[in-house]
Amino acid sequence: xxxxxxxxxxxxxxxxxxxxxxxxxxxxxxxxxxxxxxxxxxxxxxxxxxxxxxxxxxxxxxxxxxxxxxxxxxxxxxxxxxxxxxxxxxxxxxxxxxxxxxxxxxxxxxxxxxxxxxxxxxxxxxxxxxxxxxxxxxxxxxxxxxxxxxxxxxxxxxxxxxxxxxxxxxxxxxxxxxxxxxxxxxxxxxxxxxxxxxxxxxxxxxxxxxxxxxxxxxxxxxxxxxxxxxxxxxxxxxxxxxxxxxxxxxxxxxxxxxxxxxxxxxxxxxxxxxxxxxxxxxxxxxxxxxxxxxxxxxxxxxxxxxxxxxxxxxxxxxxxxxxxxxxxxxxxxxxxxxxxxxxxxxxxxxxxxxxxxxxxxxxxxxxxxxxxxxxxxxxxxxxxxxxxxxxxxxxxxxxxxxxxxxxxxxxxxxxxxxxxxxxxxxxxxxxxxxxxxxxxxxxxxxxxxxxxxxxxxxxxxxxxxxxxxxxxxxxxxxxxxxxxxxxxxxxxxxxxxxxxxxxxxxxxxxxxxxxxxxxxxxxxxxxxxxxxxxxxxxxxxxxxxxxxxxxxxxxxxxxxxxxxxxxxxxxxxxxxxxxxxxxxxxxxxxxxxxxxxxxxxxxxxxxxxxxxxxxxxxxxxxxxxxxxxxxxxxxxxxxxxxxxxxxxxxxxxxxxxxxxxxxxxxxxxxxxxxxxxxxxxxxxxxxxxxxxxxxxxxxxxxxxxxxxxxxxxxxxxxxxxxxxxxxxxxxxxxxxxxxxxxx
Numbered sequence: 198x199x200x201x202x203x204x205x206x207x208x209x210x211x212x213x214x215x216x217x218x219x220x221x222x223x224x225x226x227x228x229x230x231x232x233x234x235x236x237x238x239x240x241x242x243x244x245x246x247x248x249x250x251x252x253x254x255x256x257x258x259x260x261x262x263x264x265x266x267x268x269x270x271x272x273x274x275x276x277x278x279x280x281x282x283x284x285x286x287x288x289x290x291x292x293x294x295x296x297x298x299x300x301x302x303x304x305x306x307x308x309x310x311x312x313x314x315x316x317x318x319x320x321x322x323x324x325x326x327x328x329x330x331x332x333x334x335x336x337x338x339x340x341x342x343x344x345x346x347x348x349x350x351x352x353x354x355x356x357x358x359x360x361x362x363x364x365x366x367x368x369x370x371x372x373x374x375x376x377x378x379x380x381x382x383x384x385x386x387x388x389x390x391x392x393x394x395x396x397x398x399x400x401x402x403x404x405x406x407x408x409x410x411x412x413x414x415x416x417x418x419x420x421x422x423x424x425x426x427x428x429x430x431x432x433x434x435x436x437x438x439x440x441x442x443x444x445x446x447x448x449x450x451x452x453x454x455x456x457x458x459x460x461x462x463x464x465x466x467x468x469x470x471x472x473x474x475x476x477x478x479x480x481x482x483x484x485x486x487x488x489x490x491x492x493x494x495x496x497x498x499x500x501x502x503x504x505x506x507x508x509x510x511x512x513x514x515x516x517x518x519x520x521x522x523x524x525x526x527x528x529x530x531x532x533x534x535x536x537x538x539x540x541x542x543x544x545x546x547x548x549x550x551x552x553x554x555x556x557x558x559x560x561x562x563x564x565x566x567x568x569x570x571x572x573x574x575x576x577x578x579x580x581x582x583x584x585x586x587x588x589x590x591x592x593x594x595x596x597x598x599x600x601x602x603x604x605x606x607x608x609x610x611x612x613x614x615x616x617x618x619x620x621x622x623x624x625x626x627x628x629x630x631x632x633x634x635x636x637x638x639x640x641x642x643x644x645x646x647x648x649x650x651x652x653x654x655x656x657x658x659x660x661x662x663x664x665x666x667x668x669x670x671x672x673x674x675x676x677x678x679x680x681x682x683x684x685x686x687x688x689x690x691x692x693x694x695x696x697x698x699x700x701x702x703x704x705x706x707x708x709x710x711x712x713x714x715x716x717x718x719x720x721x722x723x724x725x726x727x728x729x730x731x732x733x734x735x736x737x738x739x740x741x742x743x744x745x746x747x748x749x750x751x752x753x754x755x756x757x758x759x760x761x762x763x764x765x766x767x768x769x770x771x772x773x774x775x776x777x778x779x780x781x782x783x784x785x786x787x788x789x790x791x792x793x794x795x796x797x798x799x800x801x802x803x804x805x806x807x808x809x810x811x812x813x814x815x816x817x818x819x820x821x822x823x824x825x826x827x828x829x830x831x832x833x834x835x836x837x838x839x840x841x842x843x844x845x846x847x848x849x850x851x852x853x854x855x856x857x858x859x860x861x862x863x864x865x866x867x868x869x870x871x872x873x874x875x876x877x878x879x880x881x882x883x884x885x886x887x888x889x890x891x892x893x894x895x896x897x898x899x900x901x902x903x904x905x906x907x908x909x910x911x912x913x914x915x916x917x918x919x920x921x922x923x924x925x926x927x928x929x930x931x932x933x934x935x936x937x938x939x940x
Contacts, residue, residue, distance in 0.1 A: 204234055205251040207258065211265070212273035214243045215417065218381060218597050219269050221547055226264045232257045237539075240601050245274075267376060327414050331407065334362035338403045355399040363390060363406035381554075382592045382918075389585040393911065396578040405589070405911040412919025419926045420598065433485040433504040433525050435469035441513075451503075451520040462512045468505045471523045472514035474498065479510030486524065487615040487866040504528070528617060538620025542886055546600050550593045557591035564905060579907065586904035589914035595893040599925035600886055606932035607882030613933075616875040617863040626844050627862075627879035631824040632816055633774050633872070636809070636838075637781035637788065639831035640848050641795060641869060642756040646681035650735055650753035663750050667742055669695055669710045670717035678738050678754050701725075705740070716743040723748070736790035755787070763795050765869035772876050775824075778816065780809050780838075809838045829872060835859075846872060881935045889925040896921050 214220060220240040228236040232250040239246070245265075249257045262274050341354035363386070370383035386409055393402035439446040441459040451469040454460060459475070462468050468481075480492035486504045495501055501514065503525040520526055539547075565584035569575045604621035611618050618624050638644045651660040658666070668686035671679035672695060683690065699707040704725060705718010716722060717740055723730040728743045730751070737755030741748070766777050778799045781788045788802035801812050816826055828835070828842035839845030839859040847860035848867055864871045900917040903909035909917075 203251045204248045205254050206246065206248050207254070208247075209245045209261075210275040211238070211243045211245055212275055214238070214240070214269070214272050215420075216598075218550070218594065219272070221550065221597065222268050223265055223272070226268050227261050230257060230260050230264060233261075240598075270372070324414065324418070327410065330361055331410060331414075334358045334403065334407055337361065338400065338407070342400055352399065355394075355403055358403045359390070359394070359406060362403070362410055363387075366406065366409075367391070379558075382594060385554075385558075385588045385592055389589045389911065389914075392581060392585040396581055398582065398911075401911050405915050408912065408915045409919060412915065412923065416598075416919060416923050416926065419923055420602070422930075433467070434529060435467040435503060435525065438469035439463070439466075451523075454516055454520065456516055456519060458516045460514050460516060462507045462514060464507055464509050464511065466507055468501050468503050468507060468514070470503050470514075470516045470520055471500070471518040472516045473500050474512055475515050476513035477510050479512050480508040482506040482508055486528065528612070538622045540604055540621035540625035542625060542883075542890075543600055543604060543621060546593075546596050546890070550597050553593055554591065558588065561585075561587045561591070583904055583907050586909055586911055586914045587901060589911060590897055590900045590904055590909075590917050592918045593893075594918065595922040595925040596890060598922055599889045599893075599929045602926060603882055603886040603889065603929035603932055606929055607878055607935075610882075610933050610935050611875050611878050614871065614874050614878070615865040615868075616871050616878075617865065618875065619861050619863075623844055623861045624879050624882060626825050627827075627876045628883050629823055629825045630827050630844065630876060631773070631775040632778065632820055632826040633769055633776075634778045634780060634813060634816065634826060634828045634838075634842070635797070635869065636828075636830035636835055637779050637783060637791065638756060639867075640829055641762040641779065642758050642791065643867075644831070645757060646677045646738070646754050647757050648681055648685035648752055649737060649755045649757075651750070652731075652733070652753070653750035654731065654748050657747070657749050658744075663742060664752070666710065666715055666744060666749065667717055667740060667752055670706050670708050670715045670742070671740075673698060674700070674706065678740065681754050682740065682752065713745050716746075717741070736787050738787075756783075756791075758791060758794060759867065759869065761868050761870040765873060766796050768870060768873035769876070772873055772880070776816075778812075780804055780812055807837070809835070810841050813838055813841055827872070829864075829869065878932070878935050882932050885928055885932055889928055892928075893921050893925055 211220075211223070214223070220238040223245065224236055224238040227233060227238075227245065227247060232253045234248045234250070236245070236247040238244070245261075247261070265272055265274050335358075337354055337358035341351050341358065346354070366383050367387045370381075370387040373379070373381055373383060386406065390402040390406050393399070393405065435451050437448045438451045438454050439461040440449045440454055441461065446461050454470055460469065460472065464479070474495055474497050476497065478494070478496040481495055481501060483493050483502075483505050485506065486502060492508055493505075495512070500517070501512070503520075503523040561584040564587055565577075565581045568580045569577045601621075604624060607624050608618050608621065611624070618627075635641050648664070651664055653660060653663045664682070664686050667682050668688075669690060671682045672690050672692065674680075695708050695710050697707075697709040701707060701718065701722060704722040705716065708715050708717075716726060716728070719739065720730060720732075720741060723741050723743065726743065726746065728746060728748050730741050730743075730748050733739050733751055733753065735753045737753045740752045740754065742750055742752070769777060776799065777797045778801065779788065779792050779795070779797045781800070781802050782804055783802055785802045788800050792800035804812065813826065813828060820826060825843040827844045827846055828838050829846040829848060830839055831848045835847075836859040839847060839861075844862060845860040846862045846864060848864050848869070862875065864875075896917050900909050900914060904914060
């Protein structure tokens with residue numbers, strides 16, 4: 198396909214996709230179809246996302262469905278509804294019906310196939326069915342073992358027990374071989390257990406399959422629980438909206454509400470769409486979006502976002518955005534698509550699994566054949582048994598299942614904490630961050646000017662009177678500094694009291710107030726008028742006042758530093774960040790004073806937006822090849838820098854669409870300290886993922902050696918496969934409980 202061809206993005210639900218290995222096969226298979234530019238299967242929420250050439254999309258979709266049917270006949274491909282509005286619905290409806298009927302039906306068509314495969318999703322019905330099969334096989338096997346029966350009858354009972362418990366596994370292995378997919382775990386289990394029958398180890402053949410299925414059952418329940426925990430973290434999707442029609446309210450789907458409609462939100466309900474309060478007041482629980490437990494008060498005129506939970510009052514909202522554009526839909530979309538950007542560790546495991554299994558099968562075959570030929574007294578049956586044990590141990594399931602689960606858990610834990618991470622690659626990149634660059638205004642500071650000092654000249658005016666004179670002088674100015682002076686005064690300003698208003702460009706204002714001439718402005722204005730003034734020691738914007746040409750004093754206006762900025766920088770240092778840099782367009786004196794107050798390592802001031810990119814590039818040349826730079830900005834004018842950094846972090850994603858688009862990580866609150874929480878979660882995720890990799894490979898290595906030397910039996914082999922996977926899945930779930938209390 199030519200690069201110029203336009204592409205479309207499509208999403209499908211893979212009903213019945215319950216093994217990570219199957220997900221990998223589908224991803225690789227669909228990715229090879231001509232015209233598909235990218236393809237990602239999310240094992241956790243069972244979705245396939247693909248980009249393809251728009252001119253051949255219908256044909257590609259047909260080929261995709263055929264390919265999936267060929268690779269995994271048990272998986273049903275369902276069209277995902279239109280993007281945005283459906284993101285959450287598909288995700289959650291899907292979770293509900295993947296247990297029970299739909300699951301049973303999608304698999305029940307095939308004889309002897311209850312939908313059970315590797316880590317399969319057992320609904321209540323599936324679990325009962327599997328327990329029934331386990332009990333039946335156990336009874337038949339025990340009868341064969343304990344009763345003194347003829348050899349033929351005993352063999353028939355063992356075969357019957359084997360087929361009851363393992364028939365579906367053998368059937369799937371045969372189907373896969375016909376389709377040219379030899380090396381999967383159905384094949385490994387079938388070869389090992391049938392091999393046990395061939396060399397006369399009947400009880401072992403049955404028992405191994407029985408134990409394997411028990412392990413699978415527990416493992417599937419564990420994976421399911423973990424899937425549910427992750428989706429519960431993101432359970433911010435509203436189920437309905439109370440739409441006003443005439444004088445009544447009717448319950449409708451959030452997707453059916455239009456901009457400008459009125460909706461009612463009662464206490465305890467989720468706000469379904471972004472809107473403005475036009476009636477009522479209440480406290481809002483914003484924790485689902487921001488991770489903050491303190492409720493936010495809202496009243497008439499305030500904006501509220503979908504996903505907030507109304508605590509006490511009844512609110513009427515005017516809808517500002519359709520569901521597809523609302524905050525909740527965007528967040529769900531971000532989190533659900535996060536797994537399409539895989540971390541290097543995940544990609545490594547995918548490649549590893551692809552070469553590892555065929556390699557092990559070849560080694561097992563050599564193990565069965567070569568020693569009996571070379572070693573005198575070695576029997577074929579003994580070495581074939583060892584080779585079969587070797588095969589059972591070799592399955593790489595623990596890695597293939599637990600690693601995506603670990604990363605997805607990390608992304609889930611971050612989103613619960615108010616930090617959206619757009620992919621596991623960014624989550625992993627946070628581990629290597631050594632340079633953090635902050636924008637100043639709106640990121641480390643509140644971006645709001647406040648009067649922080651009132652200094653009347655000796656024996657002239659009181660502070661309140663000086664502020665009053667300044668407020669009237671600045672009455673008509675739209676400058677943020679003038680606004681902050683009026684806010685600080687906080688009383689009604691009567692226009693009739695001022696006359697002869699004159700703005701002197703670049704200097705300040707001249708006005709007549711209560712019969713006196715008032716001058717308010719910078720030092721240049723005082724010089725221009727020949728008035729002696731005090732040179733302040735404070736940093737900030739200074740407004741000097743003179744009344745009837747007599748110096749009256751000055752006001753200091755400064756941008757307030759956020760409460761947790763200093764703590765954020767301290768905790769970043771504790772997490773191993775080498776250098777924290779602050780970039781700002783502000784004047785050097787103000788920037789240096791804030792930098793000193795916060796404890797940043799370097800301040801680069803008086804920069805225009807394009808210079809910020811240059812400064813970032815200078816830092817980029819300083820850092821090591823493995824080190825990463827984060828840029829944190831408020832996203833309005835920082836888009837180019839966010840895109841240029843290794844990891845771009847946008848602050849206060851509640852509201853800035855440009856930031857959500859440009860950044861790799863979005864901090865939903867306005868707190869810089871959330872960045873260190875995200876790095877903390879990333880480090881814990883990496884630690885747990887590597888624990889799983891090392892644990893799984895070590896156990897495998899030990900058992901492979903024991904199997905090759907004839908010490909391990911098939912029982913231990915199955916335990917090493919299923920047990921390790923189970924432990925790895927449970928370990929991966931610890932990510933969700935990461936504590937983020939920082940210094």
